[in-house]
Amino acid sequence: MCIKHIHEWLVEEVMKSGWINKRSKNCSGIGNWTNWSKIWLILKPDRLEFYEKPPVEKGRSFKKGQILIDKNLMMETVPDYRSFFKKLSGCFMITDALAIYEFGETDGEGPDWFHCLEEVMDSYKINITLVQKMLKERQRRREVAKNTIPVSASDIDIDIRADVLEATTKDVVNGQVNPTVKDQPLSRRTGWQFAKKNYEVPEHVLKKGEDKLKAVFMKVDTNGNGWIDPTEFSTFLKGLGLTLTEKEINLVYNTIDKDRSGRISFQEFEEYFMRNVLDEQETGERTTALRAAFMEADRDGSGTLDFKEFTEYYWEKKRNARLDKLMAGFSKLNKKDGDTITFADFENLFAQSGVSMDPPASSGTQSPKVDVIDLLDKELKEEYDEAAAGELEEYIRDRWEKFASFRRLGASGEAVMTGKDNMVADIVPGEYSLKDIALFSDLPPIVPKYTAVKGVRWVSSGVPGKSGELLFPADFNYVIAVDLATNERLRYYGCSFADAQQVKVSLLYRHGIQDFTYENQYLEDYVEDRGPGIEVHQFSHLDCPLHEDAGVFVIGKFVGEDEIHLTAFEVPVRHTVYAPAGTIHSNDYLKGTWRTMLSDEAEIDHVYLMKKKENGEMENFKFRFE
Incomplete structure (x- = not known):
């Protein structure tokens, strides 16, 4: 049973599962609750899945739906x-x-x-799974224990889960539960439940760690261009008082320089630092022996092995090595352009499952020198521990002083352009996702222009295919605010541009994509004749104008029970709006050709726009836009 639950937790990533009662209603607040139904709920790091009964190896259990966990999810008791x-x-x-x-x-x-969901959502915010967070915390606690730093009760609570996970390999003996643990609740023996107290690494602490690492990086990058070249790296090592041979320096340098560009980026430095310096996994004698073997094979001292060096060394140690295995092993590692492999590649060869090659034994003559590389990692760790975020701040201020103190004078002698006192960010060379550097988290959210109307009541017809009514107050003047659609403005309504928000979306129905052309007389000859309206439904929309002058796409949402906010968005050509299920919208005011995703597997709750006339009668009306 322990093995089964550990497999579910670690491999299938099932954080929690069990029976629970569920009901739902439209996210716009329109309509009634569905009836309560009992479902089998499964919690995973990125989603909640609904089943009619527990999934088993034999038999079938149909998945009834899911909730994707993302930054927009809201939860409350x-x-x-x-x-x-x-x-x-x-x-x-x-x-x-x-x-x-x-x-x-x-x-x-x-x-x-509720607490399990809170912990999963907190983990999502810092982009780390619960298992990864638990193991990192376990690793941190080992470091704390070495330095005898006091820990808090919440730290101990988290560490219990790590200890429980570690102990489960001893909990089953010859197929029987170990008598010392069999009386414990299963949740304590498998790490199945989570601590009631939330644990989250604050964002400013994470940034402080990144700043400290940048401070170490800048000490090596003496010319400040954002790259570490071989000369800077060698000078830095000498400054640490380490006496490394050229061969040892090349080995380490080429291990860090993963893309073999001849210079080390901050991302490469960070990856090496996290794996070799901050990672508490003991490398032990095996890694030391592999380093010695690699250096012995690296006869030209370049820090890399070509195929000739690799095969000659391997044959010297294992005469019965088959050439086809050597070729297959080398080609599997040599995925970059070029014909050489680094020590990291060499080490991975013997760590990968399915590789039937034993690591060759070294003559051992180089082992004492290899210990210097371990000293390098320790020296880097000390540099990191001693680094202060203020060092980087001062460095950045000096590095970008001409921008921070920038002033441009006009003909009158007055300053017509100035720079902010502090730089917004310091971006080192490397490859980035645009959203990581262009979505500025320090800026407040942008709210679109919208028209707020109070005293509105949505009355669904309740009959499939028949429209209801959206009742507006008598003093409403028919005017809706117009704004240019941007990703930030669309977010106010839970929508986004599909090319800007690269996240997974959940489609519960089969959808089709089609081009629809709205002729010039569409509004007058069809909409006004049928009656202008607005709608909501449980399938998602994609709407993309293929030409200029495409009209306006109206989106709305209820704020409270009787107040609706509405915006008429002008969508730039070939920009695709993603409107999730439950979005209040209207296509009545579109022009030209729009590429649209829609479905026929869910009912559309369409309502006519209605308000009282002066004589008390109800009238259907269309929106005007300003």
């Missing part, structure tokens, strides 16, 4: 549900782009579900 027929406790509510979901337990496990 709600009062216990009580009715004549049903009593639920530990209730909580989740709101995403699709719907509002309420969950409740009949056996008192609701709070555990």
